[in-house]
Amino acid sequence: MKSLKAQDHPLSSSETEIHYLERDMPNFSGDRFASELKKINLFPLKPTQIEVLQINLGKMCNQVCLHCHVDAGPDRKEIMLRETMQQCLEVLKNNSITSIDLTGGAPEMNPDFRWFVEAIRAIDSEVTIIVRCNLTIILANPKYYDLPLFFKKHKIEVASSLPYFTAMKTDSQRGDGVFEKSIKALKLLNEQGYGIEGTGLVLNLVYNPSGAFMPAAQAGLEAEFKKRLADKFDISFNSLFAITNLPISRFLEYLIRSGNYEGYMEKLIDSFNPTAAAGVMCRNTISVGWDGYLYDCDFNQMLELKVTSQDSQHLKDWNQQSLIKRNIIVKNHCFGCTAGAGSSCGGVTA
Amino acid sequence: MKTYYNPDDLKNFGKIGEFQKPLADKFFDYYGEVFAEGALTAREKSLIALAVAHTIQCPYCIDAYTTDTMEKGCDEEQMMEAVHVASAIRAGASLVHATQMMNKVKEISM
Known part of the structure; x- marks a missing residue:
């Protein structure tokens, strides 16, 4: 399967996506999210602090998942260069960042992935480093076979998607054979001590x-x-994060194509939870694009909605004061983070 | 094409109170409490509801509890097994009456 971009699909354009998200529908308006925030005095939405740097190392991936909000895949060539990684390191040196969250695509496919991790550790031996590992990458090529060992050496937390504990549901979302490979990769991580009590090596599933x-x-x-x-595969892990799919990119395309867009949005809107709204991850995170531009979150990044701080839209211009005072951009896709128990890259928020 | 059942009507279930509010309120309070976590988990209750929905053949209930069981983390295999439980009871309920037929046959046969 090709990415939406390679298909030249209309929804590969963020402009088209935003146009769709901002359309008034019979049962909700295009600016409904902002009006919900106004009701609870959270508009404009402001950051609380900047603790997490979520860095997209590129859109290249060995998988083409049906729900991917990044529209990642083997045909995507955008990857972060070492020069941009250097700029990330400068930000880390000069600010109180407590967590570096490496995502993609498959972040390990960036040829400078290991260099970057080693450089982060050289600056800060304690900062939390999370890698969003799709599991199958570990088995995709012999050059990745030692990734579990590399993760262990640098005390990296591993967060891996596994939509279900059966092949049918996992493969329907992530591609044929993904479940079997994911199980093998989880066993390799367990062998290194990941997800095993007492080792301090964290393996979380998403x-x-x-x-x-x-x-x-x-x-x-x-x-x-x-x-x-545990019963079927003798696999252990630490925590499971339950995440809501946001109506962006391939998942938005699926919702529209299957006639589910309106019903899904209504469900998200009906489940709006003010407590979850107060705890959304964009309030303590800055998302960094592969080209160094800054966003409120990974989803705004995919919609190409740069942070509103005009003087601090790129790593090279990082201005902490300006970023902390900015207004976070919200649109109707944000209902995905505030529905029910809330949703973030670390699971529920309320 | 007009049909007796309209999927959009499911969204309006909560509005039945427009014609008789006190009874609707009592029903929805009861309904909410029945499906809350209790001695049975909300997930187990949802699977029971899915099975019953098939027994009473209510399209609204089938739609609602198909989504609900999936949102409770059930997979297709578990959901289909629940429907088979309902079907087995229905089939069994017919078949167990065969004993009455057999009794009658024996009663009137030489």
């Missing part, structure tokens, strides 16, 4: 629904995943 419905309650789902993966 669940997101395989379709136009909301995720199950995180705690119950985590218990179910732990039991099923």
Whole structure:
């Protein structure tokens, strides 16, 4: 399967996506999210602090998942250069960043991935480094076979998507054979001590629904995943994060194509939770694009909505004071982060 | 084409109170409490509801509890097994009456 961009699909344009998200629908208006925030005195939405730097190392990926909000895949060539990584390191040196969250695409496919991780560790031996590893990359090529060892050496937290504990649901979202390879990769991570109590090596799984419905309650789902993966495959992990799919890129395309867009949005809107709204991840995160531009979150990045701080839109111009005072850009896709128990890259927020 | 069932009507279920509010309020309070976590989990209750929905063949309930069971983390295999439980009970309910037929046959046969 090709990315939307390679297909030259209209929804590969962020302008078209935003146009769709801002359309008034029979049961909700295009600016509904902002009006919900106004009702609870959260508009304009402001940051609380800047603790997390979520860095997109590129859109290249060995998988083409049906729901991917990045529209990542083997045909995407955008990757972060070492020069831009150097700019990330400068930000890390000069600010109180507590967590570096490496994402993609498959971040490990960036040829400078290992160099970057080593450079981060050389600056700060304690900062949390998270890699959003799709699991199958570990088995994709012999040059990646030692990734579990590399992760361990640099005390990297691993966060990996696994939509379900069965092949049918996993493969329907992530591609044929992905479940089997993911299980093999999880075993390799367990062998290094990842997800095993007492090792301090963190392996978290990420669940997101395989379709136009909301995720199950995180705690119950985590218990179910732990039991099923342990009983059937002898696999352990630390926590499960339940994430809601946001109507962006391929998931938006799926929603429209399948006639589920309106119903899904209505469900997200009906489930708006003010507590989750107060705890959205964009309030303590800056998302960095592969080219060094700054965004409120990974989703705004994919919609090409740069931060509103005009003097600090790129790593090279990082201005902490300006960023902390900025207004966060919100649109109707934000309902995905505030529905029910809330959703973030670290799971529920309320 | 007009049909007796309209999927959009499901969204209006909550509006039945327009014609009789006190009884609707009582029903929805009861309904909400029945499906809350209790001695049975909300997930188990949702699977029971899905099975019952097929037994009473209510299209609204089937739509609602298909989504609900998926949102409770169930997969297709579990959902289909729940429907088979309902179907087995329905089939069994017919078949167990065969004992009455057998009794009658024996009663009137030489």
